[in-house]
Amino acid sequence: MASSQSSSFSNDCPLESPSCWCGLKTRLKTSHTKSNPGRSFFACPKYDMGDTRCGFFIWTDIFNLLDQNLRTRENKVWNMWDDVLLREYEVQKREDQVRERERMLKKNQRILLWLYWVVVIVIVLAWFG
Numbered sequence: 001m002a003s004s005q006s007s008s009f010s011n012d013c014p015l016e017s018p019s020c021w022c023g024l025k026t027r028l029k030t031s032h033t034k035s036n037p038g039r040s041f042f043a044c045p046k047y048d049m050g051d052t053r054c055g056f057f058i059w060t061d062i063f064n065l066l067d068q069n070l071r072t073r074e075n076k077v078w079n080m081w082d083d084v085l086l087r088e089y090e091v092q093k094r095e096d097q098v099r100e101r102e103r104m105l106k107k108n109q110r111i112l113l114w115l116y117w118v119v120v121i122v123i124v125l126a127w128f129g
């Protein structure tokens with residue numbers, strides 16, 4: 001009995017124990033009631049000392065489900081964050097491309113203006129020269 005409990009302990013409880021309302025790390029315990037025999041739960045450590053004010057209690061299977069749910073949501077948030085960063089990077093890249101094009105256009109404009117003046121000077125020289 002004790003060995004099966006200790007083996008189920010390592011399988012059922014891969015998680016860190018939650019903190020109770022007092023802010024203390026809860027203790028893992030096993031229920032010996034008729035309705036929940038052998039079911040493990042986390043409880044406030046002060047409960048053993050007769051202090052029932054906190055009264056924190058949660059079944060480990062329920063806690064595991066909640067924790068799993070929370071981790072799934074957390075993963076979704078991280079994936080969304082990755083998407084945001086990726087999009088931000090793409091926007092930054094496009095901004096750089098637009099700036100580069102703008103720079104090229106200004107350069108071409110200067111070259112065209114310079115060519116225009118060369119042609120004007122050549123015509124003026126040809127006309128009066």
Ligand SMILES: [Zn+2]
Nearest residue numbers: 020022044054
């Ligand atoms: Zn407590």
